[in-house]
Amino acid sequence: MAAQKKITRAEQKALRPIQILDAAFEEFVRCGFAGTRVEDIADRVGVTKGTVYVYFETKEKLFEAMINHFSVPFQELLGITEGLSGSATDRLLSILGLLYEQIAEDRTTRELTRLVIAEGHRFPDLIDRHHDQFIEPIIAKVDALILEGVASGEFREIPVEFSEIVVAPILTTTVLRLIFDDRRVPTPNKEAFLQAYSDLLLNGLLAKPH
Amino acid sequence: MAAQKKITRAEQKALRPIQILDAAFEEFVRCGFAGTRVEDIADRVGVTKGTVYVYFETKEKLFEAMINHFSVPFQELLGITEGLSGSATDRLLSILGLLYEQIAEDRTTRELTRLVIAEGHRFPDLIDRHHDQFIEPIIAKVDALILEGVASGEFREIPVEFSEIVVAPILTTTVLRLIFDDRRVPTPNKEAFLQAYSDLLLNGLLAKPH
Amino acid sequence: MAAQKKITRAEQKALRPIQILDAAFEEFVRCGFAGTRVEDIADRVGVTKGTVYVYFETKEKLFEAMINHFSVPFQELLGITEGLSGSATDRLLSILGLLYEQIAEDRTTRELTRLVIAEGHRFPDLIDRHHDQFIEPIIAKVDALILEGVASGEFREIPVEFSEIVVAPILTTTVLRLIFDDRRVPTPNKEAFLQAYSDLLLNGLLAKPH
Amino acid sequence: MAAQKKITRAEQKALRPIQILDAAFEEFVRCGFAGTRVEDIADRVGVTKGTVYVYFETKEKLFEAMINHFSVPFQELLGITEGLSGSATDRLLSILGLLYEQIAEDRTTRELTRLVIAEGHRFPDLIDRHHDQFIEPIIAKVDALILEGVASGEFREIPVEFSEIVVAPILTTTVLRLIFDDRRVPTPNKEAFLQAYSDLLLNGLLAKPH
DNA sequence: TATGAATGAGAATTCATTCAT
DNA sequence: TATGAATGAATTCTCATTCAT
Numbered sequence: 060m061a062a063q064k065k066i067t068r069a070e071q072k073a074l075r076p077i078q079i080l081d082a083a084f085e086e087f088v089r090c091g092f093a094g095t096r097v098e099d100i101a102d103r104v105g106v107t108k109g110t111v112y113v114y115f116e117t118k119e120k121l122f123e124a125m126i127n128h129f130s131v132p133f134q135e136l137l138g139i140t141e142g143l144s145g146s147a148t149d150r151l152l153s154i155l156g157l158l159y160e161q162i163a164e165d166r167t168t169r170e171l172t173r174l175v176i177a178e179g180h181r182f183p184d185l186i187d188r189h190h191d192q193f194i195e196p197i198i199a200k201v202d203a204l205i206l207e208g209v210a211s212g213e214f215r216e217i218p219v220e221f222s223e224i225v226v227a228p229i230l231t232t233t234v235l236r237l238i239f240d241d242r243r244v245p246t247p248n249k250e251a252f253l254q255a256y257s258d259l260l261l262n263g264l265l266a267k268p269h
Numbered sequence: 270m271a272a273q274k275k276i277t278r279a280e281q282k283a284l285r286p287i288q289i290l291d292a293a294f295e296e297f298v299r300c301g302f303a304g305t306r307v308e309d310i311a312d313r314v315g316v317t318k319g320t321v322y323v324y325f326e327t328k329e330k331l332f333e334a335m336i337n338h339f340s341v342p343f344q345e346l347l348g349i350t351e352g353l354s355g356s357a358t359d360r361l362l363s364i365l366g367l368l369y370e371q372i373a374e375d376r377t378t379r380e381l382t383r384l385v386i387a388e389g390h391r392f393p394d395l396i397d398r399h400h401d402q403f404i405e406p407i408i409a410k411v412d413a414l415i416l417e418g419v420a421s422g423e424f425r426e427i428p429v430e431f432s433e434i435v436v437a438p439i440l441t442t443t444v445l446r447l448i449f450d451d452r453r454v455p456t457p458n459k460e461a462f463l464q465a466y467s468d469l470l471l472n473g474l475l476a477k478p479h
Numbered sequence: 480m481a482a483q484k485k486i487t488r489a490e491q492k493a494l495r496p497i498q499i500l501d502a503a504f505e506e507f508v509r510c511g512f513a514g515t516r517v518e519d520i521a522d523r524v525g526v527t528k529g530t531v532y533v534y535f536e537t538k539e540k541l542f543e544a545m546i547n548h549f550s551v552p553f554q555e556l557l558g559i560t561e562g563l564s565g566s567a568t569d570r571l572l573s574i575l576g577l578l579y580e581q582i583a584e585d586r587t588t589r590e591l592t593r594l595v596i597a598e599g600h601r602f603p604d605l606i607d608r609h610h611d612q613f614i615e616p617i618i619a620k621v622d623a624l625i626l627e628g629v630a631s632g633e634f635r636e637i638p639v640e641f642s643e644i645v646v647a648p649i650l651t652t653t654v655l656r657l658i659f660d661d662r663r664v665p666t667p668n669k670e671a672f673l674q675a676y677s678d679l680l681l682n683g684l685l686a687k688p689h
Numbered sequence: 690m691a692a693q694k695k696i697t698r699a700e701q702k703a704l705r706p707i708q709i710l711d712a713a714f715e716e717f718v719r720c721g722f723a724g725t726r727v728e729d730i731a732d733r734v735g736v737t738k739g740t741v742y743v744y745f746e747t748k749e750k751l752f753e754a755m756i757n758h759f760s761v762p763f764q765e766l767l768g769i770t771e772g773l774s775g776s777a778t779d780r781l782l783s784i785l786g787l788l789y790e791q792i793a794e795d796r797t798t799r800e801l802t803r804l805v806i807a808e809g810h811r812f813p814d815l816i817d818r819h820h821d822q823f824i825e826p827i828i829a830k831v832d833a834l835i836l837e838g839v840a841s842g843e844f845r846e847i848p849v850e851f852s853e854i855v856v857a858p859i860l861t862t863t864v865l866r867l868i869f870d871d872r873r874v875p876t877p878n879k880e881a882f883l884q885a886y887s888d889l890l891l892n893g894l895l896a897k898p899h
Numbered sequence: 900t901a902t903g904a905a906t907g908a909g910a911a912t913t914c915a916t917t918c919a920t
Numbered sequence: 921t922a923t924g925a926a927t928g929a930a931t932t933c934t935c936a937t938t939c940a941t
């Protein structure tokens with residue numbers, strides 16, 4: 060007990076801001092930036108409003124800190140894509156699988172996407188960072204892979220300036236889940252979805268391609 | 270002048286709610302539901318707060334009325350898709366073109382999409398109606414077209430339960446424009462986009478399809 | 480029809496203010512002065528707010544006009560008491576009966592009493608007039624009767640400065656009905672009440688009076 | 690000074706709601722429920738509007754809390770009547786004296802009566818509680834005493850269903866003071882009033898009772 | 900570090916009143 | 921006479937933020 064208490068004491072200090080960020084995430088997701096009350100965040104942690112202000116100067120800064128905090132896992136994804144091997148097709152499908160897991164399946168990233176869409180106007184820096192850190196690297200990765208596949212003769216030549224088309228079904232799945240929140244949209248089956256999508260992506264819709 | 274005044278008087282009454290809905294659209298888009306001040310909406314119309322409340326009981330009802338008002342054009346799109354003719358491929362590409370115009374290019378629908386994503390939690394009925402009136406009919410339309418193409422031997426057999434994959438690039442374009450608001454994402458070129466996408470969709474990525 | 484219409488037209492002008500006063504009575508009784516909305520009064524008449532202001536300058540003046548309008552019947556009561564004959568006892572009991580009818584049984588007078596109690600602070604003139612026109616004359620009447628009865632040997636000598644004691648049970652019945660609004664207090668039986676009260680008043684409580 | 694400060698800090702918290710209730714009483718008495726501004730209550734305490742809402746959720750809840758708070762002394766009166774001794778006559782006169790002090794002389798109870806009459810429509814639960822806790826027990830007490838006096842041969846038989854007649858002069862005194870607020874009605878003399886009333890109540894008006 | 904009482908600058912909403920028709 | 925759109929001042933209630941403890 061003494062040992063535990065010691066740990067608790069020592070870690071409490073480091074833990075508190077994390078608890079607050081977690082609570083902030085839930086409340087901002089639920090009500091948006093303007094609609095969220097700092098007191099509700101505090102209640103969720105089990106502390107009072109004042110405590111939140113011990114750690115974060117303003118609601119705005121808390122919001123930004125929360126976004127940064129929850130963006131970390133996504134960062135790691137980008138690293139993983141570096142280590143892939145196999146044909147261009149293999150690596151492209153692997154990336155789609157990873158993105159699906161990270162964007163469509165993972166609630167945190169999904170809700171982060173909602174906040175980026177909803178609160179972008181108010182936090183332009185957020186959007187810029189989001190673009191530079193997530194969107195741009197992924198698009199660049201996909202671009203590079205496609206060019207590589209084209210160069211090796213594996214892929215047909217397609218205009219690389221539209222490569223977001225390739226990841227579109229994943230973002231769309233995310234957005235539809237965001238909108239309908241598991242009520243109307245059936246909980247998706249990753250394997251079946253990727254199977255169907257990779258078949259369509261690779262082979263096209265036509266029975267007899269030109 | 271007398272004639273004009275007559276018209277103004279008589280029509281002002283019918284005009285006012287529309288003016289308020291237009292102003293509400295701009296403000297809700299700019300600041301979200303909770304972040305918008307009714308007074309700013311009134312200012313935009315050039316009336317006082319009180320006048321807004323003459324026409325709409327609460328801010329929430331105003332928001333809902335605004336969403337309904339601006340959903341009308343989208344409704345009409347669904348009618349147009351009924352009149353299409355040609356091969357399944359032709360009609361599918363026509364639908365994609367229409368959707369592109371309506372969802373990705375049209376600012377109103379685009380911003381409506383933002384509000385649906387951002388404020389869905391607070392207006393669940395809105396979301397349900399949105400699903401029943403827009404999402405479901407479009408998906409059903411695409412489903413039917415694909416099945417028809419498959420039946421006629423025009424398309425390969427693909428699992429129809431994922432037909433939102435087909436419209437995904439359009440929703441993705443919309444969402445990316447919403448997020449980056451014409452700053453990072455270059456204003457897209459409809460012809461080139463549809464050209465690239467239809468080629469990929471129809472023929473697939475592989476140089477030598479299975 | 481023409482005749483009726485003529486009457487309607489001619490009387491409409493005279494009727495409108497009465498209708499408004501009637502509606503005002505109901506609403507002021509229901510919600511008090513501050514709690515009543517002019518629009519609710521107008522709705523009750525079936526006209527718009529503006530119409531009320533055609534006849535009454537302000538809500539305050541409407542209130543005062545309403546009080547005056549509904550005070551008239553009470554005025555008439557005072558006249559009737561002049562015409563009474565018989566012994567002092569007979570006349571006193573007659574007056575109590577008349578007061579019972581007018582104050583305790585008549586809803587209008589009862590609710591007027593509520594308004595006098597509730598809104599007196601805001602309308603001091605009202606209170607003064609109420610005193611001079613109703614309370615004072617009645618008390619004076621009772622005083623005179625008692626003195627007459629004492630002079631004639633019919634009554635014992637009682638201090639006439641407390642003669643409101645004699646009418647107290649009637650005001651009390653009124654007030655209790657006002658408070659409990661026919662829910663807790665059983666609808667009173669005039670005959671039984673007056674019977675019981677006159678017996679007590681005349682003969683006292685003691686089995687063997689001093 | 691240090692000691693005083695310590696007390697002030699610690700007790701301020703417990704004191705604040707009482708201060709607010711006191712201020713609320715004065716303002717609600719002065720202007721009625723609808724006419725009272727929460728800000729005026731706050732001003733009276735020397736705090737801001739917001740502070741009032743720290744302690745009471747709404748103006749309505751504040752009103753109800755205030756009524757409950759000021760009803761306590763009246764509650765205690767009921768306890769005192771239990772301890773009375775002597776003949777039925779003695780005890781009845783004692784009760785009338787206590788009621789006179791509590792209802793007619795005590796400004797707080799008097800004004801509470803005004804609020805009960807004026808705002809009853811808006812707070813029906815309040816009225817019900819008022820009936821069950823105050824009116825009913827007192828009437829029951831008087832009923833019991835009369836029956837006891839009748840049983841012991843001290844009183845004549847009078848119909849006990851009208852026993853509110855016995856307390857009527859006290860409520861009437863209260864109401865008249867409420868209406869004329871010490872302007873027209875002379876500040877009453879308790880001894881003289883009770884003397885006059887007990888004589889009339891016990892012996893009746895007639896020189897020669899039947 | 901944590902509290903929570905207090906603030907005060909709003910924000911939504913209400914409503915008596917006006918006035919052009 | 922009657923309307924009802926519009927006003928604007930007032931009012932309730934909210935909430936981010938502060939600060940003494």
